[in-house]
Amino acid sequence: MIRFDRVFKRYPNGREALSELSFELESGEMAFLTGNSGAGKSTVLRLIALLERPTRGTVVVNGRNTGSLRRGAIPAFRRQVGVVFQDHRLLDDRPVYDNVALPLAIAGVPRREMDKRVRAALDQVGLLGRERSFPLELSAGEQQRVGIARAVITKPPVLIADEPTGNLDPDLALEVMNLFHRFNAVGVTVMVATHDVHLLERFRVRRIQIERGRLASGAHVAA
Amino acid sequence: MSLPEELRAARPAGPRTIGGAAATWLERHAQSLVGSLGRLARQPFATALTIAVIGIALALPAALYLVVANMRTVTADLGDTVQLSVYLRLPTSEAQAKKTVQAIQARVEVDQAVLVSPAEGLAEFRAMSGIGEALEALTENPLPWVVKVRPAAPHDSAAAVETLAVELRKADGVELVEADTAWVRRLHAILDTLRQLVFLAAAVLAAGVLAIVGNTIRLEINGRRAEIEVTKLVGGSNAFVRRPFLYSGLWQGLGGSLLAVALVAIGMAALEPPVARLAAAYGAAFKLTGLQPRELVAIVAGGALLGWLGAWLVCGYHLRRIEPRA
Numbered sequence: 001m002i003r004f005d006r007v008f009k010r011y012p013n014g015r016e017a018l019s020e021l022s023f024e025l026e027s028g029e030m031a032f033l034t035g036n037s038g039a040g041k042s043t044v045l046r047l048i049a050l051l052e053r054p055t056r057g058t059v060v061v062n063g064r065n066t067g068s069l070r071r072g073a074i075p076a077f078r079r080q081v082g083v084v085f086q087d088h089r090l091l092d093d094r095p096v097y098d099n100v101a102l103p104l105a106i107a108g109v110p111r112r113e114m115d116k117r118v119r120a121a122l123d124q125v126g127l128l129g130r131e132r133s134f135p136l137e138l139s140a141g142e143q144q145r146v147g148i149a150r151a152v153i154t155k156p157p158v159l160i161a162d163e164p165t166g167n168l169d170p171d172l173a174l175e176v177m178n179l180f181h182r183f184n185a186v187g188v189t190v191m192v193a194t195h196d197v198h199l200l201e202r203f204r205v206r207r208i209q210i211e212r213g214r215l216a217s218g219a220h221v222a223a
Numbered sequence: 224m225s226l227p228e229e230l231r232a233a234r235p236a237g238p239r240t241i242g243g244a245a246a247t248w249l250e251r252h253a254q255s256l257v258g259s260l261g262r263l264a265r266q267p268f269a270t271a272l273t274i275a276v277i278g279i280a281l282a283l284p285a286a287l288y289l290v291v292a293n294m295r296t297v298t299a300d301l302g303d304t305v306q307l308s309v310y311l312r313l314p315t316s317e318a319q320a321k322k323t324v325q326a327i328q329a330r331v332e333v334d335q336a337v338l339v340s341p342a343e344g345l346a347e348f349r350a351m352s353g354i355g356e357a358l359e360a361l362t363e364n365p366l367p368w369v370v371k372v373r374p375a376a377p378h379d380s381a382a383a384v385e386t387l388a389v390e391l392r393k394a395d396g397v398e399l400v401e402a403d404t405a406w407v408r409r410l411h412a413i414l415d416t417l418r419q420l421v422f423l424a425a426a427v428l429a430a431g432v433l434a435i436v437g438n439t440i441r442l443e444i445n446g447r448r449a450e451i452e453v454t455k456l457v458g459g460s461n462a463f464v465r466r467p468f469l470y471s472g473l474w475q476g477l478g479g480s481l482l483a484v485a486l487v488a489i490g491m492a493a494l495e496p497p498v499a500r501l502a503a504a505y506g507a508a509f510k511l512t513g514l515q516p517r518e519l520v521a522i523v524a525g526g527a528l529l530g531w532l533g534a535w536l537v538c539g540y541h542l543r544r545i546e547p548r549a
Contacts, residue, residue: 049456051456051546051547075458075460075463076458076460077458078455078456083457089452089456090453091453102454102459103457103458105254106454106457106458106459106460107458108244108251109247110243110247111250150457151457154458
Protein backbone atom coordinates (compact mmCIF):
# COMPACT_ATOMS: atom_id res chain seq x y z
CA MET A 1 0.00 0.00 0.00
CA ILE A 2 2.89 2.30 0.86
CA ARG A 3 6.31 1.32 -0.42
CA PHE A 4 9.56 3.29 -0.17
CA ASP A 5 12.41 1.90 -2.23
CA ARG A 6 15.85 3.39 -1.59
CA VAL A 7 14.41 6.86 -1.40
CA PHE A 8 16.76 9.78 -1.40
CA LYS A 9 15.40 13.27 -0.88
CA ARG A 10 17.33 16.50 -1.07
CA TYR A 11 15.51 19.82 -0.76
CA PRO A 12 16.27 22.70 -3.11
CA ASN A 13 18.19 24.41 -0.28
CA GLY A 14 20.61 21.48 -0.29
CA ARG A 15 19.40 19.82 2.89
CA GLU A 16 19.44 16.04 2.61
CA ALA A 17 16.34 14.86 4.41
CA LEU A 18 16.29 11.16 3.50
CA SER A 19 18.81 8.75 2.11
CA GLU A 20 18.45 5.11 1.11
CA LEU A 21 15.14 4.78 2.94
CA SER A 22 13.24 1.58 2.21
CA PHE A 23 10.19 0.18 3.95
CA GLU A 24 6.82 -1.20 3.08
CA LEU A 25 3.43 -0.89 4.71
CA GLU A 26 0.88 -3.54 3.80
CA SER A 27 -2.71 -2.68 3.00
CA GLY A 28 -4.67 -2.37 6.23
CA GLU A 29 -1.57 -2.08 8.33
CA MET A 30 -0.93 0.58 10.95
CA ALA A 31 2.45 1.96 11.90
CA PHE A 32 4.00 4.68 13.99
CA LEU A 33 6.73 6.67 12.34
CA THR A 34 9.19 7.66 15.02
CA GLY A 35 12.45 9.50 15.30
CA ASN A 36 13.89 12.72 16.67
CA SER A 37 12.95 16.11 15.33
CA GLY A 38 14.65 16.58 11.99
CA ALA A 39 15.08 12.85 11.45
CA GLY A 40 12.92 13.06 8.32
CA LYS A 41 9.48 12.00 9.57
CA SER A 42 7.71 14.95 7.96
CA THR A 43 9.55 14.37 4.71
CA VAL A 44 8.29 10.77 4.62
CA LEU A 45 4.72 11.99 5.06
CA ARG A 46 5.18 14.75 2.49
CA LEU A 47 6.37 12.16 0.00
CA ILE A 48 3.34 9.97 0.69
CA ALA A 49 0.91 12.89 0.28
CA LEU A 50 2.79 13.89 -2.88
CA LEU A 51 3.62 17.31 -1.53
CA GLU A 52 7.13 16.39 -2.61
CA ARG A 53 8.60 13.94 -5.06
CA PRO A 54 11.66 11.84 -4.24
CA THR A 55 15.01 13.03 -5.61
CA ARG A 56 15.97 9.39 -6.24
CA GLY A 57 14.32 6.07 -5.56
CA THR A 58 10.64 5.28 -5.76
CA VAL A 59 7.63 5.96 -3.57
CA VAL A 60 4.57 3.90 -4.40
CA VAL A 61 1.25 4.71 -2.74
CA ASN A 62 -2.02 2.95 -3.65
CA GLY A 63 -0.15 1.34 -6.52
CA ARG A 64 0.82 4.70 -8.02
CA ASN A 65 4.46 5.69 -8.41
CA THR A 66 4.53 9.27 -7.15
CA GLY A 67 7.74 10.07 -9.03
CA SER A 68 6.17 9.54 -12.44
CA LEU A 69 2.65 10.83 -11.81
CA ARG A 70 1.58 13.62 -14.15
CA ARG A 71 0.95 17.02 -12.59
CA GLY A 72 -2.71 16.84 -13.62
CA ALA A 73 -3.14 13.51 -11.85
CA ILE A 74 -1.97 14.85 -8.48
CA PRO A 75 -5.37 16.10 -7.24
CA ALA A 76 -6.99 12.71 -7.87
CA PHE A 77 -4.06 11.01 -6.16
CA ARG A 78 -4.37 13.22 -3.07
CA ARG A 79 -8.06 12.37 -2.74
CA GLN A 80 -6.98 8.80 -2.04
CA VAL A 81 -4.76 9.87 0.87
CA GLY A 82 -6.24 11.40 4.02
CA VAL A 83 -3.82 13.77 5.74
CA VAL A 84 -3.99 15.05 9.32
CA PHE A 85 -1.68 17.87 10.38
CA GLN A 86 -0.31 18.86 13.74
CA ASP A 87 -1.68 22.38 13.24
CA HIS A 88 -4.85 20.86 11.67
CA ARG A 89 -4.90 23.36 8.77
CA LEU A 90 -8.56 24.23 9.15
CA LEU A 91 -10.15 27.26 7.48
CA ASP A 92 -10.92 29.53 10.41
CA ASP A 93 -13.44 31.61 8.50
CA ARG A 94 -15.58 28.62 7.60
CA PRO A 95 -17.82 26.63 9.90
CA VAL A 96 -16.96 23.07 10.84
CA TYR A 97 -19.41 21.74 8.28
CA ASP A 98 -17.66 23.49 5.37
CA ASN A 99 -14.25 22.37 6.59
CA VAL A 100 -15.25 18.74 6.80
CA ALA A 101 -17.27 18.83 3.57
CA LEU A 102 -14.46 20.39 1.50
CA PRO A 103 -13.11 17.08 0.10
CA LEU A 104 -16.67 16.04 -0.80
CA ALA A 105 -17.30 19.35 -2.53
CA ILE A 106 -14.15 18.76 -4.55
CA ALA A 107 -15.28 15.24 -5.42
CA GLY A 108 -18.66 16.60 -6.51
CA VAL A 109 -20.81 14.76 -4.01
CA PRO A 110 -24.46 15.86 -4.12
CA ARG A 111 -25.64 18.00 -1.22
CA ARG A 112 -27.91 15.41 0.37
CA GLU A 113 -25.26 12.75 0.51
CA MET A 114 -22.80 15.36 1.71
CA ASP A 115 -25.02 16.21 4.69
CA LYS A 116 -25.29 12.56 5.60
CA ARG A 117 -21.59 11.89 5.38
CA VAL A 118 -20.51 15.04 7.20
CA ARG A 119 -22.78 14.10 10.07
CA ALA A 120 -21.46 10.55 10.08
CA ALA A 121 -17.85 11.75 10.14
CA LEU A 122 -18.50 14.27 12.89
CA ASP A 123 -20.37 11.63 14.87
CA GLN A 124 -17.37 9.36 14.51
CA VAL A 125 -15.01 11.94 16.02
CA GLY A 126 -17.54 12.92 18.69
CA LEU A 127 -18.44 16.33 17.34
CA LEU A 128 -21.99 15.78 16.11
CA GLY A 129 -23.98 18.97 16.51
CA ARG A 130 -21.00 21.27 16.13
CA GLU A 131 -21.47 21.75 12.35
CA ARG A 132 -22.22 25.46 12.68
CA SER A 133 -19.33 26.23 15.06
CA PHE A 134 -16.22 27.95 13.80
CA PRO A 135 -12.83 26.28 14.38
CA LEU A 136 -11.63 28.99 16.77
CA GLU A 137 -14.64 28.34 19.00
CA LEU A 138 -13.42 24.78 19.53
CA SER A 139 -10.71 23.44 21.83
CA ALA A 140 -7.39 22.25 20.41
CA GLY A 141 -8.50 18.62 20.70
CA GLU A 142 -11.79 19.34 18.99
CA GLN A 143 -10.05 21.19 16.19
CA GLN A 144 -7.76 18.23 15.68
CA ARG A 145 -10.77 15.93 15.48
CA VAL A 146 -12.37 18.20 12.85
CA GLY A 147 -9.14 17.78 10.89
CA ILE A 148 -9.45 14.01 11.22
CA ALA A 149 -13.08 14.07 10.12
CA ARG A 150 -12.01 16.00 7.02
CA ALA A 151 -9.21 13.52 6.33
CA VAL A 152 -11.46 10.45 6.46
CA ILE A 153 -14.67 11.77 4.91
CA THR A 154 -13.76 10.60 1.40
CA LYS A 155 -12.99 7.14 2.81
CA PRO A 156 -9.39 7.17 1.65
CA PRO A 157 -7.60 3.82 1.73
CA VAL A 158 -4.56 5.56 3.25
CA LEU A 159 -4.55 7.88 6.24
CA ILE A 160 -1.42 9.67 7.38
CA ALA A 161 -0.93 12.03 10.31
CA ASP A 162 1.96 14.28 11.29
CA GLU A 163 2.27 14.63 15.06
CA PRO A 164 -1.51 14.75 15.45
CA THR A 165 -1.24 14.76 19.24
CA GLY A 166 1.64 17.22 19.48
CA ASN A 167 -0.44 20.01 20.97
CA LEU A 168 -2.77 17.89 23.07
CA ASP A 169 -2.71 16.88 26.71
CA PRO A 170 -2.31 13.13 27.37
CA ASP A 171 -6.04 12.33 27.71
CA LEU A 172 -6.93 14.08 24.47
CA ALA A 173 -3.92 12.56 22.75
CA LEU A 174 -5.08 9.11 23.73
CA GLU A 175 -8.56 9.84 22.48
CA VAL A 176 -7.25 11.02 19.11
CA MET A 177 -4.96 8.03 18.76
CA ASN A 178 -7.87 5.71 19.55
CA LEU A 179 -9.64 7.23 16.58
CA PHE A 180 -6.79 6.32 14.26
CA HIS A 181 -6.81 2.84 15.69
CA ARG A 182 -10.50 2.48 14.93
CA PHE A 183 -10.05 3.58 11.33
CA ASN A 184 -7.27 1.03 11.00
CA ALA A 185 -9.60 -1.62 12.39
CA VAL A 186 -11.96 -1.15 9.42
CA GLY A 187 -9.19 -1.61 6.89
CA VAL A 188 -7.62 1.81 6.43
CA THR A 189 -3.84 1.83 6.13
CA VAL A 190 -2.66 4.26 8.80
CA MET A 191 0.71 5.89 9.38
CA VAL A 192 1.16 8.27 12.29
CA ALA A 193 4.34 10.25 12.87
CA THR A 194 4.86 10.84 16.57
CA HIS A 195 7.50 11.07 19.24
CA ASP A 196 5.01 10.70 22.08
CA VAL A 197 6.60 7.94 24.15
CA HIS A 198 3.48 7.29 26.25
CA LEU A 199 1.36 6.64 23.20
CA LEU A 200 3.98 4.41 21.68
CA GLU A 201 3.86 2.27 24.80
CA ARG A 202 0.07 2.07 24.90
CA PHE A 203 -0.48 0.91 21.34
CA ARG A 204 1.08 -2.29 20.20
CA VAL A 205 1.57 -1.41 16.54
CA ARG A 206 4.54 -1.57 14.27
CA ARG A 207 7.15 1.18 14.63
CA ILE A 208 9.20 2.48 11.77
CA GLN A 209 12.07 4.42 13.26
CA ILE A 210 14.24 6.73 11.23
CA GLU A 211 17.40 8.50 12.27
CA ARG A 212 19.04 11.20 10.22
CA GLY A 213 17.10 10.22 7.13
CA ARG A 214 17.91 6.54 7.34
CA LEU A 215 15.93 3.61 8.59
CA ALA A 216 16.95 2.65 12.12
CA SER A 217 14.47 -0.15 12.71
CA GLY A 218 11.09 -1.50 11.62
CA ALA A 219 11.79 -2.26 7.97
CA HIS A 220 9.60 -5.34 8.18
CA VAL A 221 6.53 -6.31 10.09
CA ALA A 222 7.55 -7.04 13.66
CA ALA A 223 7.43 -10.70 14.52
CA MET B 224 -16.26 0.03 18.42
CA SER B 225 -17.41 -0.19 14.82
CA LEU B 226 -17.78 2.48 12.20
CA PRO B 227 -21.12 3.43 10.67
CA GLU B 228 -21.79 2.39 7.11
CA GLU B 229 -21.12 5.89 5.79
CA LEU B 230 -17.46 5.69 6.74
CA ARG B 231 -16.86 2.09 5.91
CA ALA B 232 -15.05 0.80 2.85
CA ALA B 233 -13.11 2.83 0.33
CA ARG B 234 -15.82 3.26 -2.24
CA PRO B 235 -14.88 6.12 -4.55
CA ALA B 236 -16.82 9.24 -3.77
CA GLY B 237 -18.98 10.93 -6.37
CA PRO B 238 -22.04 10.50 -8.50
CA ARG B 239 -22.73 7.21 -10.20
CA THR B 240 -24.89 7.99 -13.24
CA ILE B 241 -24.40 10.37 -16.15
CA GLY B 242 -27.59 12.23 -15.27
CA GLY B 243 -26.44 12.46 -11.68
CA ALA B 244 -23.04 13.66 -12.79
CA ALA B 245 -24.60 16.42 -14.90
CA ALA B 246 -26.84 17.46 -12.02
CA THR B 247 -23.87 17.51 -9.67
CA TRP B 248 -21.83 19.50 -12.17
CA LEU B 249 -24.60 22.07 -12.45
CA GLU B 250 -24.97 22.17 -8.68
CA ARG B 251 -21.26 22.80 -8.20
CA HIS B 252 -21.26 25.60 -10.73
CA ALA B 253 -24.37 27.12 -9.23
CA GLN B 254 -22.71 27.00 -5.82
CA SER B 255 -19.59 28.75 -7.15
CA LEU B 256 -21.75 31.27 -8.98
CA VAL B 257 -23.76 32.19 -5.91
CA GLY B 258 -20.81 31.81 -3.56
CA SER B 259 -18.64 34.25 -5.49
CA LEU B 260 -21.53 36.72 -5.63
CA GLY B 261 -21.90 36.43 -1.85
CA ARG B 262 -18.19 37.03 -1.37
CA LEU B 263 -18.36 40.19 -3.50
CA ALA B 264 -21.38 41.37 -1.52
CA ARG B 265 -19.45 40.98 1.73
CA GLN B 266 -16.95 43.59 0.53
CA PRO B 267 -19.37 46.17 -0.84
CA PHE B 268 -16.92 49.08 -0.94
CA ALA B 269 -14.13 47.31 -2.81
CA THR B 270 -16.64 45.70 -5.17
CA ALA B 271 -18.37 49.02 -5.86
CA LEU B 272 -15.04 50.66 -6.65
CA THR B 273 -14.04 47.94 -9.10
CA ILE B 274 -17.43 48.00 -10.79
CA ALA B 275 -17.33 51.80 -11.01
CA VAL B 276 -13.94 51.76 -12.73
CA ILE B 277 -15.05 49.05 -15.16
CA GLY B 278 -18.32 50.90 -15.79
CA ILE B 279 -16.57 54.14 -16.67
CA ALA B 280 -14.01 52.35 -18.82
CA LEU B 281 -16.79 50.68 -20.83
CA ALA B 282 -19.07 53.73 -20.91
CA LEU B 283 -16.44 55.88 -22.65
CA PRO B 284 -16.20 53.91 -25.92
CA ALA B 285 -19.94 53.22 -25.84
CA ALA B 286 -20.69 56.96 -25.61
CA LEU B 287 -18.16 57.80 -28.30
CA TYR B 288 -19.74 55.13 -30.48
CA LEU B 289 -23.16 56.75 -30.04
CA VAL B 290 -21.80 60.19 -30.92
CA VAL B 291 -20.42 58.85 -34.18
CA ALA B 292 -23.55 56.80 -34.93
CA ASN B 293 -25.80 59.82 -34.41
CA MET B 294 -23.63 62.07 -36.53
CA ARG B 295 -23.80 59.52 -39.30
CA THR B 296 -27.58 59.57 -39.08
CA VAL B 297 -27.57 63.36 -39.36
CA THR B 298 -25.35 63.35 -42.41
CA ALA B 299 -26.64 60.19 -44.07
CA ASP B 300 -29.34 61.95 -46.14
CA LEU B 301 -26.80 64.46 -47.38
CA GLY B 302 -25.43 61.77 -49.62
CA ASP B 303 -21.88 60.82 -50.21
CA THR B 304 -21.35 62.02 -53.76
CA VAL B 305 -20.12 65.47 -54.59
CA GLN B 306 -22.66 67.74 -56.26
CA LEU B 307 -22.08 70.90 -58.21
CA SER B 308 -24.40 73.85 -58.10
CA VAL B 309 -24.31 75.96 -61.21
CA TYR B 310 -25.88 79.40 -60.61
CA LEU B 311 -27.09 81.11 -63.77
CA ARG B 312 -26.68 84.81 -64.38
CA LEU B 313 -29.56 87.13 -63.39
CA PRO B 314 -31.76 87.61 -65.21
CA THR B 315 -32.16 84.36 -67.14
CA SER B 316 -35.34 83.29 -68.89
CA GLU B 317 -36.75 79.81 -68.49
CA ALA B 318 -35.95 79.02 -72.15
CA GLN B 319 -32.34 80.08 -71.72
CA ALA B 320 -32.03 78.07 -68.54
CA LYS B 321 -33.36 74.91 -70.25
CA LYS B 322 -30.86 75.36 -73.06
CA THR B 323 -28.01 75.63 -70.61
CA VAL B 324 -29.17 72.48 -68.79
CA GLN B 325 -29.23 70.53 -72.06
CA ALA B 326 -25.72 71.73 -72.84
CA ILE B 327 -24.48 70.64 -69.43
CA GLN B 328 -26.31 67.31 -69.58
CA ALA B 329 -24.64 66.59 -72.93
CA ARG B 330 -21.16 66.57 -71.39
CA VAL B 331 -19.58 63.14 -70.81
CA GLU B 332 -18.48 64.08 -67.30
CA VAL B 333 -22.06 64.72 -66.26
CA ASP B 334 -24.32 61.97 -64.99
CA GLN B 335 -27.32 64.11 -64.27
CA ALA B 336 -28.21 67.79 -64.47
CA VAL B 337 -31.38 69.02 -62.78
CA LEU B 338 -32.81 72.47 -63.19
CA VAL B 339 -34.13 74.24 -60.11
CA SER B 340 -36.30 77.26 -60.73
CA PRO B 341 -36.12 80.31 -58.43
CA ALA B 342 -39.57 79.41 -57.06
CA GLU B 343 -38.51 75.86 -56.22
CA GLY B 344 -35.30 77.15 -54.70
CA LEU B 345 -37.23 79.54 -52.48
CA ALA B 346 -39.59 76.78 -51.31
CA GLU B 347 -36.66 74.51 -50.48
CA PHE B 348 -34.84 77.30 -48.69
CA ARG B 349 -37.92 78.10 -46.66
CA ALA B 350 -38.33 74.48 -45.61
CA MET B 351 -34.71 73.98 -44.59
CA SER B 352 -33.40 77.16 -43.05
CA GLY B 353 -36.01 77.81 -40.38
CA ILE B 354 -36.13 81.50 -41.32
CA GLY B 355 -39.32 81.17 -43.33
CA GLU B 356 -40.87 84.24 -41.68
CA ALA B 357 -37.99 86.44 -42.74
CA LEU B 358 -38.45 85.23 -46.32
CA GLU B 359 -42.11 86.26 -46.22
CA ALA B 360 -40.90 89.84 -46.03
CA LEU B 361 -39.37 89.62 -49.50
CA THR B 362 -41.46 91.19 -52.21
CA GLU B 363 -39.82 89.36 -55.08
CA ASN B 364 -37.78 86.20 -55.47
CA PRO B 365 -34.06 87.07 -55.35
CA LEU B 366 -32.89 83.58 -56.28
CA PRO B 367 -31.37 82.68 -59.63
CA TRP B 368 -31.95 79.60 -61.75
CA VAL B 369 -29.75 76.81 -60.53
CA VAL B 370 -28.54 73.61 -62.23
CA LYS B 371 -27.64 70.82 -59.87
CA VAL B 372 -25.03 68.64 -61.48
CA ARG B 373 -23.98 65.16 -60.44
CA PRO B 374 -20.70 64.07 -62.03
CA ALA B 375 -20.55 60.70 -63.82
CA ALA B 376 -18.60 57.84 -62.29
CA PRO B 377 -14.95 58.27 -63.38
CA HIS B 378 -15.17 62.04 -63.15
CA ASP B 379 -16.28 62.37 -59.57
CA SER B 380 -12.88 62.49 -57.92
CA ALA B 381 -12.03 65.71 -56.14
CA ALA B 382 -9.58 66.81 -58.87
CA ALA B 383 -11.95 65.94 -61.74
CA VAL B 384 -14.78 67.83 -60.08
CA GLU B 385 -12.53 70.89 -59.74
CA THR B 386 -11.77 70.73 -63.46
CA LEU B 387 -15.45 70.27 -64.32
CA ALA B 388 -16.31 73.28 -62.15
CA VAL B 389 -13.81 75.43 -64.05
CA GLU B 390 -15.19 74.17 -67.39
CA LEU B 391 -18.80 74.86 -66.41
CA ARG B 392 -17.85 78.33 -65.22
CA LYS B 393 -16.81 79.15 -68.81
CA ALA B 394 -20.21 78.17 -70.22
CA ASP B 395 -22.68 80.77 -71.47
CA GLY B 396 -24.90 82.41 -68.88
CA VAL B 397 -23.17 80.92 -65.86
CA GLU B 398 -22.53 83.24 -62.94
CA LEU B 399 -21.03 80.92 -60.35
CA VAL B 400 -20.15 77.24 -59.85
CA GLU B 401 -20.03 75.77 -56.36
CA ALA B 402 -18.86 72.28 -55.43
CA ASP B 403 -21.16 72.69 -52.48
CA THR B 404 -21.12 69.26 -50.92
CA ALA B 405 -17.38 68.69 -50.68
CA TRP B 406 -17.70 69.28 -46.93
CA VAL B 407 -20.01 66.27 -46.64
CA ARG B 408 -17.27 64.12 -48.01
CA ARG B 409 -14.83 65.62 -45.53
CA LEU B 410 -17.30 65.12 -42.70
CA HIS B 411 -17.68 61.49 -43.64
CA ALA B 412 -13.93 61.11 -43.67
CA ILE B 413 -13.82 62.66 -40.20
CA LEU B 414 -16.57 60.32 -39.03
CA ASP B 415 -14.68 57.34 -40.42
CA THR B 416 -11.63 58.49 -38.47
CA LEU B 417 -13.75 58.90 -35.36
CA ARG B 418 -15.22 55.45 -35.82
CA GLN B 419 -11.73 54.05 -36.03
CA LEU B 420 -10.95 55.97 -32.87
CA VAL B 421 -13.95 54.31 -31.17
CA PHE B 422 -12.52 50.89 -31.98
CA LEU B 423 -9.09 51.91 -30.73
CA ALA B 424 -10.50 53.38 -27.53
CA ALA B 425 -12.62 50.26 -27.03
CA ALA B 426 -9.57 48.03 -27.46
CA VAL B 427 -7.42 50.07 -25.08
CA LEU B 428 -10.15 50.31 -22.46
CA ALA B 429 -10.96 46.60 -22.81
CA ALA B 430 -7.32 45.92 -21.99
CA GLY B 431 -7.80 48.28 -19.06
CA VAL B 432 -10.79 46.25 -17.85
CA LEU B 433 -8.70 43.08 -18.09
CA ALA B 434 -6.04 44.71 -15.94
CA ILE B 435 -8.55 45.99 -13.39
CA VAL B 436 -10.30 42.64 -12.99
CA GLY B 437 -6.96 40.84 -13.04
CA ASN B 438 -5.61 42.96 -10.24
CA THR B 439 -8.73 42.55 -8.13
CA ILE B 440 -8.65 38.79 -8.59
CA ARG B 441 -4.95 38.73 -7.76
CA LEU B 442 -5.67 40.45 -4.45
CA GLU B 443 -8.52 38.03 -3.82
CA ILE B 444 -6.24 35.07 -4.51
CA ASN B 445 -3.64 36.40 -2.08
CA GLY B 446 -6.31 36.95 0.54
CA ARG B 447 -7.52 33.36 0.19
CA ARG B 448 -4.12 31.74 -0.01
CA ALA B 449 -4.64 29.50 3.01
CA GLU B 450 -7.93 28.27 1.61
CA ILE B 451 -6.38 27.54 -1.77
CA GLU B 452 -3.53 25.61 -0.16
CA VAL B 453 -5.86 23.50 1.96
CA THR B 454 -8.13 22.87 -1.01
CA LYS B 455 -5.20 21.65 -3.09
CA LEU B 456 -4.00 19.63 -0.12
CA VAL B 457 -7.19 17.61 0.04
CA GLY B 458 -7.19 17.01 -3.70
CA GLY B 459 -8.77 20.09 -5.27
CA SER B 460 -7.75 20.44 -8.92
CA ASN B 461 -6.67 23.76 -10.42
CA ALA B 462 -10.02 23.92 -12.21
CA PHE B 463 -11.88 23.52 -8.91
CA VAL B 464 -9.79 26.18 -7.19
CA ARG B 465 -10.09 28.52 -10.16
CA ARG B 466 -13.86 28.33 -10.60
CA PRO B 467 -14.97 30.80 -7.89
CA PHE B 468 -12.42 33.34 -9.08
CA LEU B 469 -13.64 33.05 -12.67
CA TYR B 470 -17.20 33.64 -11.54
CA SER B 471 -16.02 36.55 -9.42
CA GLY B 472 -14.46 38.11 -12.53
CA LEU B 473 -17.62 37.39 -14.49
CA TRP B 474 -19.80 39.17 -11.90
CA GLN B 475 -17.50 42.19 -11.77
CA GLY B 476 -17.46 42.48 -15.56
CA LEU B 477 -21.23 42.06 -15.68
CA GLY B 478 -21.76 44.68 -12.95
CA GLY B 479 -19.39 47.08 -14.68
CA SER B 480 -21.04 46.70 -18.07
CA LEU B 481 -24.53 47.18 -16.59
CA LEU B 482 -23.24 50.34 -14.94
CA ALA B 483 -21.77 51.46 -18.28
CA VAL B 484 -25.12 50.95 -20.00
CA ALA B 485 -26.84 52.90 -17.23
CA LEU B 486 -24.29 55.75 -17.47
CA VAL B 487 -24.83 55.98 -21.22
CA ALA B 488 -28.61 55.98 -20.76
CA ILE B 489 -28.32 58.79 -18.18
CA GLY B 490 -26.09 60.76 -20.55
CA MET B 491 -28.57 60.29 -23.39
CA ALA B 492 -31.45 61.43 -21.21
CA ALA B 493 -29.48 64.52 -20.20
CA LEU B 494 -28.64 65.35 -23.84
CA GLU B 495 -32.13 64.72 -25.22
CA PRO B 496 -33.73 68.13 -24.50
CA PRO B 497 -30.86 70.35 -25.73
CA VAL B 498 -30.45 68.21 -28.86
CA ALA B 499 -34.18 68.44 -29.52
CA ARG B 500 -33.99 72.24 -29.21
CA LEU B 501 -30.99 72.31 -31.52
CA ALA B 502 -32.79 70.19 -34.11
CA ALA B 503 -35.86 72.42 -33.86
CA ALA B 504 -33.69 75.49 -34.41
CA TYR B 505 -32.52 73.96 -37.68
CA GLY B 506 -36.04 72.88 -38.54
CA ALA B 507 -34.82 69.29 -38.69
CA ALA B 508 -36.72 66.25 -37.53
CA PHE B 509 -33.61 64.70 -35.95
CA LYS B 510 -33.96 62.54 -32.86
CA LEU B 511 -31.10 61.24 -30.72
CA THR B 512 -30.69 57.46 -31.06
CA GLY B 513 -29.72 55.48 -27.95
CA LEU B 514 -28.14 52.02 -27.76
CA GLN B 515 -30.05 49.42 -29.75
CA PRO B 516 -30.98 46.10 -28.11
CA ARG B 517 -28.24 44.34 -30.07
CA GLU B 518 -25.65 46.85 -28.89
CA LEU B 519 -26.87 46.59 -25.30
CA VAL B 520 -26.45 42.83 -25.38
CA ALA B 521 -23.01 43.20 -26.95
CA ILE B 522 -21.81 45.61 -24.23
CA VAL B 523 -23.18 43.56 -21.32
CA ALA B 524 -21.96 40.24 -22.70
CA GLY B 525 -18.63 41.77 -23.69
CA GLY B 526 -18.12 43.22 -20.21
CA ALA B 527 -18.92 39.90 -18.53
CA LEU B 528 -16.61 38.08 -20.91
CA LEU B 529 -13.79 40.57 -20.25
CA GLY B 530 -14.19 40.06 -16.51
CA TRP B 531 -14.07 36.30 -16.91
CA LEU B 532 -11.04 36.54 -19.19
CA GLY B 533 -9.17 38.88 -16.82
CA ALA B 534 -9.74 36.44 -13.96
CA TRP B 535 -8.72 33.50 -16.14
CA LEU B 536 -5.44 35.13 -17.14
CA VAL B 537 -4.49 35.92 -13.55
CA CYS B 538 -5.61 32.54 -12.22
CA GLY B 539 -3.51 30.70 -14.74
CA TYR B 540 -0.46 32.54 -13.50
CA HIS B 541 -1.02 32.74 -9.76
CA LEU B 542 -2.82 29.53 -8.80
CA ARG B 543 -0.04 27.41 -10.23
CA ARG B 544 2.32 29.16 -7.84
CA ILE B 545 0.36 28.29 -4.74
CA GLU B 546 1.25 24.76 -3.75
CA PRO B 547 0.49 23.35 -0.33
CA ARG B 548 3.20 23.27 2.26
CA ALA B 549 2.95 20.97 5.22
